[in-house]
Amino acid sequence: MTTGRDPSPDKADDLQQSDQQIIQVFKALSHPFRLELLRQLSGEEACVCRLAERTGRPQPYVSQQMSVLRRAGLVTSWRDRQQIHYKINQDRLQRALSLAAVAGAAAGQAFWPTATTSPPVACCPSARMHRPVSQETFMSNNNFMNPWHGIPREGIAWHPTVIADRCVGCGQCVTSCGRQVYGFDYTANQPVVVNPFHCMVGCTTCATVCTQDALEFPSRGFIRQLVRERKLLRHAKDELKANREKYDVVQRPTVAP
Incomplete structure (x- = not known):
């Protein structure tokens, strides 16, 4: 039977703590580079040096952003000698995405x-x-x-x-x-x-x-990965070959100064 009274102090504290955890998660997800780091970790684990190489960002900056994700519980980490390795905390991330989907549905838009x-x-x-x-x-x-x-x-x-x-x-x-x-x-x-x-x-x-x-x-690494994955260098070569009249500096008409 519902009494209509406010939750107990302990219950209210638990709810407030839960809200703060949710806020921390979404603050961590609000940065485009941190989203890119999560994409890089999708389906695998990686150390900071590997993430820095893939994204084209300095290692100290990558470490700083990974620390934000770790504090939010979105990734877990462990040390292997001199390297810190990270992987996605799938349960925490899925809960965050589920909350975002609910919020998006309530607002009438997709996340x-x-x-x-x-x-x-x-x-x-x-x-x-x-x-x-x-x-x-x-x-x-x-x-x-x-x-x-x-x-x-x-x-x-x-x-x-x-x-x-x-x-x-x-x-x-x-x-x-x-x-x-x-x-x-x-x-x-x-x-x-x-x-x-x-x-x-x-x-x-x-x-x-x-x-x-x-x-x-997003970082330069985001674009470079896209170029590699979609084989865009080959696409550019094919376009040059198919449109020589358009791009050839010899064949193109000169523009008067």
Whole structure:
């Protein structure tokens, strides 16, 4: 029989502790590089040096991000002589994804983007990413969505993330991006990523010119792994061979200065 009374203090403390653990997990998952590290560990274990080699990031940085994942319980670790090895804690990760799926269903959207769904809203309050401004705007710029070396653009998770805590709202990324990746929230005085898949794959110009380091992208290792897995070097060679008239500097008409 329900008494309608509040939970006991012990029960309330347990619930609060559980909530804090969930928050810690989703904070760990809110960083694009940490997501990449989990992808690298999918189905296998690896040491920090191997993860650094695969992602193209310095070992101290990889260690720092792996420590965040370990504290959140998303990976387990052990030491073998001088190397620390990591593997995914599948139970903890599956629980997190299940919670995300429930939250996404309640909000009427999927946790992971597909070709028929809108881009996800970033979990972390300090990483701002919104839905496209409107379907009309999204479709009118469909030329930005062309496949990249034969891969559908929606299938490549390459786009900027705005770190709100560092951003000063100068708007330089908004006004200098010619592909309409950004919009601007005038109330919050911050840029927002409104069309993430308009971003040119591999481009980091906006992050390069940001004086506050408030924009982050997946690492170079993410792109290089994609190139290897999809055999894109062969694809590029075939395209050069099939389109010589288009690319040959001898055959192309010169443009008057």
